[in-house]
Amino acid sequence: MNNFREEIFINKDTGQVLSGKELEIQYFESKEEAHNRKLEGLDKRKKKEAFEECISAMLGAFNFTHYSETLKLMETEGAEVDSAFIFRFIYLTTFIDFENVLRYGAKFRGKDKLIMEVKDLGEVMGLSRNHVTKFKQKLIDLKLISIDDETGTMTVNTKYCHKGKLKNSLKGSSIRVFEEGVKELYRASNSKEHKKLGLFIQLLPYLNVQHNVLCKNTEETNPAEIKPLTIQDICRVLGYNVKNARRIEKDLISITVGGKPLMMLHWHNFAYMYSINPRIFYKGNDIESLQSLINLFDIRVRG
Structure with a gap:
């Protein structure tokens, strides 16, 4: 040597x-x-596994919704897709399993075990027979779902959502959608309110990856550098006249899930911003940030 x-x-x-x-x-x-x-x-890998376990324990089951593809439907010529349809579709996807098959009934440990059949759609969606028929046909026409001719099994197109690991190529245009939160929102609303609830889907591209604030630079993690959306910006995104900004703001921040706001207004010295409840939508992977956000929305404000 x-x-x-x-x-x-x-x-x-x-x-x-x-x-x-x-x-x-x-x-x-x-x-x-x-x-x-x-x-x-x-x-x-251990940290990621720990995060997934914590997030499931705190907020329950979720799927990844690929909102960029979903929102393209609203821009598709001849599709006649509005925010109400988008919200109903997002609600329906909360019934998928890891094969993207829709399941409903015979609950075990809080999960639906039976295969959802076409005849179940009326009960699941809570809409009139005419509305359910049109909804189902549009799902098929837009290739959002496929129906097996022999078994009747309905499967959601993975182009729009899935459960399991998220590919790197989809991280910038996908978000966790928590099933119980969305189901609670849907079941507590009537069909006329679905259009308003669907507006939140249109805001998902502007949700900050860590702080759940609506902003222009969604990948920025430094709070001091984040550029929040104003209510006028939000109106433009949603296609509303900015003259109606305060009415739109009032409508959005009045919506609650489980007694907690879906959107929160943060205001100080004439500067303000808006955040979304992480119990419904969350992009990030930081357990401490998530816990802080949950705590913020859990605070009860007494007048």
Whole structure:
């Protein structure tokens, strides 16, 4: 070993001259770096698994909704898709399993176990027979669902939502939709209110990845650098005249889920911003930020 350390070696590609001792040091340093990278990877994986366990324990089951694809439906010529239809579709997706098959009935540990059949749609959606028929046909026409001719199984197109791991390519245009929160919103509303509830789906592209604030720079995590949307900005996004800004604001912040606001207004010295309840929609992966947001929406304001 001593002879090796004293020998001189030349890298034919770079011309670099190193002694055996220097090569030995480089070898062990590279081994240590590889080991540290492996430990770092394991640590990240454990943190991610812990986060998923915590988020499920706190907020229940969820799916990833690919809102960019869903919102394109509203821009599709001839589709005649409005915010009410979008909200109803989002509600329906809260019944998917990990194969994107719709399930309903025979609950076990809070989850529907039976295959949802077409005849179940009326009961699930709580709409008139005529509305359910039109809703189902539009789902089929837009290829949002497919129905197996033999079994009657309804499967939601994975282009619009799925359960399980989220691909990196979808992270910038997807969000967790918590099933129980959406179901509670839907069941506490009537069909005329679905259009207003669907407006929140249109705001999802502006939801900050960590702080759940509606803003222009959604990937910014530094609170001091976030550029919040004004109510006038929100009106423009939703297609409303800014002259009706305060009425729109009142309508949006008056909606509650489980007695807690769906949208919160934060106001100080004529500066204000809006955040969305993470019990319904959440993009981030930071458990501490999530817990802080949940606590904020749990505060009871007494007049």
